[in-house]
Structure formats: C-alpha cells, structure tokens
Amino acid sequence: MKYISTRGKAPALSFEDAMLSGLARDGGLYVPEVIPTLDHATIAAMEGQSYEEIAFTVMRPFVGDTFSDDDFKAIIAKAYAGFGHDARAPLVQLDQGHFLLELFHGPTLAFKDFAMQLIGQLFQTALSRRNERVTIVGATSGDTGSAAIEAFRGLDNVDVFILYPHGRISEVQRRQMTTPTEDNVHALAMDGDFDACQARLKDMFNDFDFRDGVRLAGVNSINWARVLAQVVYYFSSAVSLGAPHRKISFTVPTGNFGDIFAGYIAKQMGLPIDRLVVATNQNDILDRCLKGKGYHKGDTVPSISPSMDIQVSSNFERALFDAYDRDGAAVAQLMDELKAGGFDVSQGAMQVLQSHYDSGRASEEDTRATIKAALASTGELLCPHSAIGVKVAEEQRVTGTPMITLATAHPAKFPAAVEAASDVHPPLPPRMDDLYDRSERVTRVPDNLDALMDHIRKNIRS
Numbered sequence: 298m299k300y301i302s303t304r305g306k307a308p309a310l311s312f313e314d315a316m317l318s319g320l321a322r323d324g325g326l327y328v329p330e331v332i333p334t335l336d337h338a339t340i341a342a343m344e345g346q347s348y349e350e351i352a353f354t355v356m357r358p359f360v361g362d363t364f365s366d367d368d369f370k371a372i373i374a375k376a377y378a379g380f381g382h383d384a385r386a387p388l389v390q391l392d393q394g395h396f397l398l399e400l401f402h403g404p405t406l407a408f409k410d411f412a413m414q415l416i417g418q419l420f421q422t423a424l425s426r427r428n429e430r431v432t433i434v435g436a437t438s439g440d441t442g443s444a445a446i447e448a449f450r451g452l453d454n455v456d457v458f459i460l461y462p463h464g465r466i467s468e469v470q471r472r473q474m475t476t477p478t479e480d481n482v483h484a485l486a487m488d489g490d491f492d493a494c495q496a497r498l499k500d501m502f503n504d505f506d507f508r509d510g511v512r513l514a515g516v517n518s519i520n521w522a523r524v525l526a527q528v529v530y531y532f533s534s535a536v537s538l539g540a541p542h543r544k545i546s547f548t549v550p551t552g553n554f555g556d557i558f559a560g561y562i563a564k565q566m567g568l569p570i571d572r573l574v575v576a577t578n579q580n581d582i583l584d585r586c587l588k589g590k591g592y593h594k595g596d597t598v599p600s601i602s603p604s605m606d607i608q609v610s611s612n613f614e615r616a617l618f619d620a621y622d623r624d625g626a627a628v629a630q631l632m633d634e635l636k637a638g639g640f641d642v643s644q645g646a647m648q649v650l651q652s653h654y655d656s657g658r659a660s661e662e663d664t665r666a667t668i669k670a671a672l673a674s675t676g677e678l679l680c681p682h683s684a685i686g687v688k689v690a691e692e693q694r695v696t697g698t699p700m701i702t703l704a705t706a707h708p709a710k711f712p713a714a715v716e717a718a719s720d721v722h723p724p725l726p727p728r729m730d731d732l733y734d735r736s737e738r739v740t741r742v743p744d745n746l747d748a749l750m751d752h753i754r755k756n757i758r759s
C-alpha cells in the first residue's frame with residue numbers, strides 16, 4: 298500500500314513514512330493510492346464484534362507490512378483501553394430513525410481521542426523500532442491539542458508542542474493542555490486565531506531546514522493515520538443498525554473536514570452510506586461551497602462551537618483531489634488561489650462533491666435552541682458541536698434511512714455554553730474531576746514564524 302500526495306509532486310511513501318511525516322513535501326496531503334474494499338460478507342461479519350475487532354478489519358489493509366498482525370492488534374488494544382465506556386463508541390437513540398454516536402468517552406472527552414490515542418501507540422512502536430525521535434508540532438482549535446498531549450505525554454521518543462489561539466478555547470480544553478507535568482509537553486498560547494496557528498504550522502513544515510533539523514512530525518488531521526482511525530466508527534455504528542443489509546446516513550459537525558472525509562472513505566470501502574451531511578456553524582464556508590458558491594475565505598467569527606471555527610478546512614483538499622479525478626496539478630492551483638482568498642470549483646468537480654455530500658449550517662441561536670430542545674425531548678445533554686449536527690440532521694433526514702449524528706465532544710468540555718443554553722451545568726466525569734485544581738504551565742507566543750521555530754529549537758530534549 299503506497300500513499301501519494303494530493304499535489305502530485307512528492308514521492309509516494311509507505312504507511313509508516315506517510316504517518317511519520319504528516320504533510321507531503323510538495324505541501325499536499327497523503328492519500329492511499331488505491332482505496333481497499335471490504336466485501337459484503339466481511340462487513341456483515343462485524344455484527345456483534347468488539348470495537349477493537351472491527352478496527353483491526355477496517356484498518357489492516359491500509360497499514361501494509363508496516364506492522365505485523367499481532368503488533369497491530371496490540372496497538373489497537375492499548376489505544377482504546379483508556380476509554381471510559383466499554384463500547385468505545387456507543388450509539389443512543391434520539392428519535393424515530395435518528396441516532397447519536399457518542400464519540401466523547403476517550404481521555405480528553407472529544408472524538409479526537411479515537412485517532413490520537415491510536416497515533417500515540419503507532420508512533421511509539423515505529424520510533425522505538427527505528428531508534429529515532431521526533432518533534433511533534435500541532436495547531437489546535439482546542440480538542441486536537443489536548444488529545445495529542447494526552448496521547449504523547451511522557452513518551453521517550455517524542456517532544457510535543459501545541460499551538461492554540463490565545464483566549465479562544467474553553468477552560469477545560471486549555472487545562473487539559475496546560476496541566477500535564479511531563480517535560481516533553483509544551484502548550485503554546487499564540488496571539489491569533491486558529492487559521493493563523495494552522496498557517497504557522499504549515500510554514501514550519503515548508504521550512505525544510507527546520508523540518509529536518511528538529512525531525513518535525515505532524516499529527517493534525519492532515520495526518521492520514523488520523524483519518525484512518527476515524528473510518529472505524531462509521532463501520533461499527535452502521536453495522537449495529539443493520540448495514541450492510543441497509544443504507545445508513547451520517548451527519549457530521551465539521552471543521553477541518555477530517556471526520557466527514559473518514560465517512561467518505563468508509564463509503565469507498567464498501568459501507569452502504571446513503572448521505573454524508575456536512576454540518577457547519579456560522580463559519581459556513583463548507584456549506585456555501587457545497588451549495589455551489591465557491592470556496593472563498595471570510596473572517597473567522599468566534600462561536601460557541603470553537604472547534605469548528607475554521608475558514609481553511611485542510612482535509613477538504615483530499616475531497617477536491619478525488620473530485621478533480623486525482624489531478625494533483627489542478628489541486629495545487631486551487632490551493633494557490635486559496636492563498637489569495639479563494640477559488641471556484643469546476644462544474645464537473647462540483648457534481649462529484651454533491652453526489653457524496655449534503656450540507657447545512659446552524660446559527661448560534663439554532664445551536665442553543667437545539668441543546669435545550671434535545672435535553673427536554675430525550676434527556677441527552679449535547680455539546681454545542683453535536684447540537685449543530687443534530688439540528689442539521691433533523692432538517693435533512695428522510696424516512697426509511699436511519700440517520701446517525703456524530704456527537705463529537707462531551708458537554709462538560711464546553712460547560713459555559715451548555716449551561717447558558719440549558720440551565721444545566723454539565724459535570725466532568727469523575728475520572729477527571731480534579732482538572733480545575735491542577736496548576737497550569739503555558740508559554741505565550743507571538744504570531745511569528747521565526748520566534749516560534751526558535752522557541753521549539755531551544756526547548757526540545759536531545
């Protein structure tokens with residue numbers, strides 16, 4: 298299994314090398330050269346299997362010979378052992394034909410743990426075997442960073458630096474990043490918004506002296522291994538509702554397009570997915586684009602669903618690559634146009650995108666109203682991101698096809714917004730209820746590439 302870049306100019310890599318490098322050297326994202334498929338019988342056999350067993354079947358074909366079957370099984374087992382729910386990704390019913398996939402039972406209470414806990418184990422196994430170390434730098438709108446720090450804290454072969462937009466994340470998100478005491482962990486509060494953090498991260502990857510000097514590795518959702526880990530719960534949830542014998546639809550609260558793209562991969566692999574619905578907040582660039590209005594950046598407006606406050610949705614590049622018939626030069630040109638503000642999608646590519654994805658948006662008011670209404674009608678307390686999914690799913694679902702909405706975070710991760718909407722204070726699960734008592738450690742940094750690279754060089758262990 299080889300991985301190729303969406304911009305067509307970087308060498309093809311193995312799973313291991315694509316995972317360890319993150320971004321391709323031509324600025325593109327790695328995707329599998331061919332998407333493996335699972336036949337009807339293999340998918341049907343997942344019924345009643347554990348999450349870990351399904352994870353092995355789904356991910357094995359993508360990993361090639363990087364890990365033996367036994368090693369890969371052990372990696373999966375360790376990755377999900379720290380979850381607070383035996384089902385890992387339990388499904389609860391909201392209404393006739395509408396289900397909520399709870400992806401927030403991991404150690405940092407958001408779906409990012411599914412990918413990050415796995416990546417931590419994959420990196421650990423690969424790096425100790427190669428006797429190498431890496432510097433992981435990530436940019437976060439809140440949840441990726443905490444999940445990454447949780448996955449890599451204390452690992453010998455890894456230093457981890459996380460850039461987050463100062464003042465724009467929730468207190469729980471911040472504390473999850475600033476309270477770990479291990480000296481390989483560095484939380485950096487940057488002046489700027491998430492897009493600025495993500496842009497500086499991309500700049501670091503494009504500075505090859507720095508990249509090679511500190512052995513930079515990326516775990517943002519541009520990392521293929523993260524997308525792969527997220528494909529699993531599309532299978533586990535769909536099968537528990539009757540796939541592959543019937544079609545299932547999904548609605549996904551979307552920011553960087555990683556989670557929804559994993560659903561598209563599941564569909565390409567043979568899971569009978571009817572609709573994939575992209576749900577955005579007021580930062581609705583993806584909704585506008587999928588409705589045929591082009592992809593044009595505006596200013597990011599802070600919302601009560603901060604993990605979706607995004608204008609440059611990195612993984613959308615992977616969707617464009619397929620929509621443009623895997624023409625790397627065409628994608629590279631769109632990405633150049635994006636730097637100058639935006640681009641229009643060709644008619645042919647638009648048809649492909651619309652054949653896979655529907656979309657909708659929820660305003661701040663819609664989000665609050667949905668939190669309140671869902672609590673009253675189902676007893677389920679939704680985080681603001683999940684509420685956006687539920688609201689858009691309600692508008693888009695059709696009778697006859699079950700709709701699964703992905704609940705991407707635990708309400709206790711966003712207590713202020715949830716309480717304002719519902720009058721209910723969401724308590725942290727008991728296993729982490731001392732979070733507010735731990736002391737914090739963070740460095741404030743400017744939105745300046747040289748200063749950031751300098752800081753990282755000075756603080757890595759050698």
Ligand SMILES: *Cc1c(COP(=O)(O)O)cnc(C)c1O
Nearest residue numbers: 440552553554555556604705706
């Ligand atoms: C990251 C995140 C999202 C957006 O996921 P993408 O893969 O970036 O589209 C939605 N909700 C929560 C809670 C998140 O942490």
